[in-house]
Amino acid sequence: MPSLLIIVFALQVAIYLINTFGAATINSLLWNIYNRLPTPTSQSAAEQRVLKNQFMKIRKELNSTSSQDEFAKWAKLRRQHDKILEKLEKSKAELDSTKANFDKIVGALRWAGTNGFRMFLQFWYQKEPMFWIPKGWVPYYAEWLLSFPRAPLGSISIQAWALACMAIIVLVSDTLVALVALALGTRSTVNKENGESMKVPSGEKQTPSQSQAEKKEL
Incomplete structure (x- = not known):
C-alpha cells in the first residue's frame, strides 16, 4: 500500500490540477472520451x-x-x-x-474522489503523526501549529502536511510557468534579432561629393 504521505501529496496534485484547468474543461474532455467509447x-x-x-x-x-x-x-x-x-x-x-x-x-464522483476523500483522510488520521520533527528544531508554538489539530506534539499532522504539499505544488507550478514564459520570450527576441540582421539594404545612398564627381565624368 502506498505511504499516506504520497497519497496526500497525489491528492493535493489532483485537486490543484482540477482547480487550474477548471471543472467545465475536464467535464467536456471526459464527455468526448465517453462518446468515443x-x-x-x-x-x-x-x-x-x-x-x-x-x-x-x-x-x-x-x-x-x-x-x-x-x-x-x-x-x-x-x-x-x-x-x-x-x-x-x-x-x-x-x-x-x-x-x-x-x-x-462526474461532478459528484470528482468531489468524492478529491475533496471528499481528503476530508475523510484528515478526519480518520487526525491523531496520526505523518512524521516526527527532531527535538529542538522548532520552538514550542511551531510544534503546536504543526501538530494541529490533534496529532501528537512534536509531529506533523495530516492537515499541516496537506497544506505544505499544496504550497510546494503552487511554488513549483509558478516556477515552471515563469521558466516557460522566459524561454518563449527569449526565443522570440532571438528570432526577431535574427530576422532584422538578415535584412539586406536595397541600395547605398550616394553622398553629394560622389554625385558631383559622376556629373563631372559625364
Whole structure:
C-alpha cells in the first residue's frame, strides 16, 4: 500500500490540477472520451458530428451561391440547409440533456474522489503523526501549529502536511510557468534579432561629393 504521505501529496496534485484547468474543461474532455467509447450516446454523438460536417459544407456552398443569378440552386441548398439544421438542433437538445446528467454524476464522483476523500483522510488520521520533527528544531508554538489539530506534539499532522504539499505544488507550478514564459520570450527576441540582421539594404545612398564627381565624368 502506498505511504499516506504520497497519497496526500497525489491528492493535493489532483485537486490543484482540477482547480487550474477548471471543472467545465475536464467535464467536456471526459464527455468526448465517453462518446468515443461504445456507450449509449456514442451513436448519437457520431451522427451529430456527421450532421455538423454536412451543415458546414452546405452552408459554405450556400454562401458562395447567388440567390439572384442561381436561384434554383440556391433554393435547393437552402432547403437542405434548413432540414439539416433542424435535425442538428434536435440532436443537440437530446445530447445536452444527457450531458447535463453526465456532468452531475462526474461532478459528484470528482468531489468524492478529491475533496471528499481528503476530508475523510484528515478526519480518520487526525491523531496520526505523518512524521516526527527532531527535538529542538522548532520552538514550542511551531510544534503546536504543526501538530494541529490533534496529532501528537512534536509531529506533523495530516492537515499541516496537506497544506505544505499544496504550497510546494503552487511554488513549483509558478516556477515552471515563469521558466516557460522566459524561454518563449527569449526565443522570440532571438528570432526577431535574427530576422532584422538578415535584412539586406536595397541600395547605398550616394553622398553629394560622389554625385558631383559622376556629373563631372559625364
